[in-house]
Amino acid sequence: MTPATSLFAPVEADLQILAENLKQLVGNRHPILYAAAEHLFGAGGKRIRPAIVLLVSRATMQEKDITLRHRRLAEITEMIHTASLVHDDIVDESDMRRGVPTVHSLFGNRIAVLAGDFLFAQSSWYLANLNNLEVVKLLSEVIMDLASGEIQQGLNCFDTSISIEAYLQKSYYKAATLIANSSKAAGLLSEVSPETAEHLYGYGRHFGLAFQIVDDILDFTSSTDTLGKPALSDLKSGNLTAPVLFAMEEKSSLEVLIEREFVQEGDLEQAMALILESQGIQRARELAAEHANMAVEHLANLPPSESRQALMDMADYVLSRLY
Amino acid sequence: MTPATSLFAPVEADLQILAENLKQLVGNRHPILYAAAEHLFGAGGKRIRPAIVLLVSRATMQEKDITLRHRRLAEITEMIHTASLVHDDIVDESDMRRGVPTVHSLFGNRIAVLAGDFLFAQSSWYLANLNNLEVVKLLSEVIMDLASGEIQQGLNCFDTSISIEAYLQKSYYKAATLIANSSKAAGLLSEVSPETAEHLYGYGRHFGLAFQIVDDILDFTSSTDTLGKPALSDLKSGNLTAPVLFAMEEKSSLEVLIEREFVQEGDLEQAMALILESQGIQRARELAAEHANMAVEHLANLPPSESRQALMDMADYVLSRLY
Numbered sequence: 001m002t003p004a005t006s007l008f009a010p011v012e013a014d015l016q017i018l019a020e021n022l023k024q025l026v027g028n029r030h031p032i033l034y035a036a037a038e039h040l041f042g043a044g045g046k047r048i049r050p051a052i053v054l055l056v057s058r059a060t061m062q063e064k065d066i067t068l069r070h071r072r073l074a075e076i077t078e079m080i081h082t083a084s085l086v087h088d089d090i091v092d093e094s095d096m097r098r099g100v101p102t103v104h105s106l107f108g109n110r111i112a113v114l115a116g117d118f119l120f121a122q123s124s125w126y127l128a129n130l131n132n133l134e135v136v137k138l139l140s141e142v143i144m145d146l147a148s149g150e151i152q153q154g155l156n157c158f159d160t161s162i163s164i165e166a167y168l169q170k171s172y173y174k175a176a177t178l179i180a181n182s183s184k185a186a187g188l189l190s191e192v193s194p195e196t197a198e199h200l201y202g203y204g205r206h207f208g209l210a211f212q213i214v215d216d217i218l219d220f221t222s223s224t225d226t227l228g229k230p231a232l233s234d235l236k237s238g239n240l241t242a243p244v245l246f247a248m249e250e251k252s253s254l255e256v257l258i259e260r261e262f263v264q265e266g267d268l269e270q271a272m273a274l275i276l277e278s279q280g281i282q283r284a285r286e287l288a289a290e291h292a293n294m295a296v297e298h299l300a301n302l303p304p305s306e307s308r309q310a311l312m313d314m315a316d317y318v319l320s321r322l323y
Numbered sequence: 324m325t326p327a328t329s330l331f332a333p334v335e336a337d338l339q340i341l342a343e344n345l346k347q348l349v350g351n352r353h354p355i356l357y358a359a360a361e362h363l364f365g366a367g368g369k370r371i372r373p374a375i376v377l378l379v380s381r382a383t384m385q386e387k388d389i390t391l392r393h394r395r396l397a398e399i400t401e402m403i404h405t406a407s408l409v410h411d412d413i414v415d416e417s418d419m420r421r422g423v424p425t426v427h428s429l430f431g432n433r434i435a436v437l438a439g440d441f442l443f444a445q446s447s448w449y450l451a452n453l454n455n456l457e458v459v460k461l462l463s464e465v466i467m468d469l470a471s472g473e474i475q476q477g478l479n480c481f482d483t484s485i486s487i488e489a490y491l492q493k494s495y496y497k498a499a500t501l502i503a504n505s506s507k508a509a510g511l512l513s514e515v516s517p518e519t520a521e522h523l524y525g526y527g528r529h530f531g532l533a534f535q536i537v538d539d540i541l542d543f544t545s546s547t548d549t550l551g552k553p554a555l556s557d558l559k560s561g562n563l564t565a566p567v568l569f570a571m572e573e574k575s576s577l578e579v580l581i582e583r584e585f586v587q588e589g590d591l592e593q594a595m596a597l598i599l600e601s602q603g604i605q606r607a608r609e610l611a612a613e614h615a616n617m618a619v620e621h622l623a624n625l626p627p628s629e630s631r632q633a634l635m636d637m638a639d640y641v642l643s644r645l646y
Binding site: 091128139143 | 348353356378410413433437439440441443444445447448451452454456459462464466467469470471473474477502627
């Protein structure tokens, strides 16, 4: 059990039901996708997104049990996330994810496109059948943001003029929109007040940003083994994240290396050395901590419960991945 | 002006607004998709699907003008259709469509996956914002059916045991579900009775099936030039359609050729000769005519209007493509 999953104690039974449901939902209807589904939903995914939906559901339903619609929302959240990963891996030509080969590298582009489309389609369908127009709007916003984010990332490659604000916007699209909107949606299914709904959105938004900033730092500080994908892959592909953006403010020669896209021998090593010499990683850590703190503040409005505590602890856990 | 577009006279002005809107909606937000959008929405698409939505809208609103929501529904319909084409072309590795190169052959898999995802995402978002849960359900059913249909087609390749019923089911997923559900949705936006809504669904279903059967016949009887894609492409790739399925009932040796996937020299030519000798194409024509007639019958319930007449004429036009 990883530190993350022990935090999920209040919803551990819920997550097991979810894992079984997801495999069945996807695999049963289409044998051709069964292998992909096994691969996708069995591959050591941390299930952070559905865990948050379930924790928010329990924290807002309080003594009452969560409903089938809360569970379905958690499943939809994981389906949307997985669909976007499968298509991102085609777009980014990634061969590894979470330490296992990606769907497109294992089964080919054909199955990867189909599997992603099927997951998106199925999530739209389940979503519509939750019979709550506001929830449909929130999650369709997410699907739109994910597509925009992936396009944006391609456009900004090796663009050294990108600001920290633009980086945070891109990170919101990539990692925070799903957590923010699904947390709010879980609250709406529990019929919370509009004010509480906004706080749940705020929790998800800041948690998601902290999570993404930490992920971006780990790309510099971890080994390929720990990451389950090649280290430094962001930098190599020109995806400029917080540590680089902060480092560029101190080290102007970094810009030159990036703008020539590391074509000369030793460019990448030199860039890495400049980043490590700078305050880039430290400042990125501080930025992540700020967002983690803001996430926790948004929970003050909820009544105390085991689930609320777990949501708070998760914000600490995200930062603890750095040490 | 092709025969099809002259049938669209009652909604010709509407279709021009639609064409402009589609290019703007997709291209403006993402310059990277602008070229793809120009290509997709300018490439001689026949716009049959949005034309039907607009004609149904006018036929059901009668003397009143159609609303912005009717127009948006027509746009959503074309976006969903286009998104599915872009992804189908990746899956089928098709290089040509409507006589022009496909998005993936022109811009690569990366842009094709992104463009399709973005169109699906955008259509989900506009759909949710139509503020009609029943319409959301109908169209999310379509997105699900399209994904299922494409998977099904892959599973049934070179499967000679496939029945005409299974072929019609596959054709429904591929071509009829979108027309059927969007026609019904247009009626719902006009607040028609549940009975009329079902008739609109019936029109779309049978029209879509007739359309697909005719398309499948043209794959045998037309030249590559006329089709805008290589002729006989269905047969070669093992997609068994009405003419082949009927021909197999008469010519048992056809089965052998198909089951060995035309590996021996001359297999394809021999298969083609057997199909032409059989009643396969004639029987497929009769099947298409049956569905076109059933489509027209479902319109009896609507008050007479120019738009209803155009919907009826379109069923004839579909059959006329064969002569």
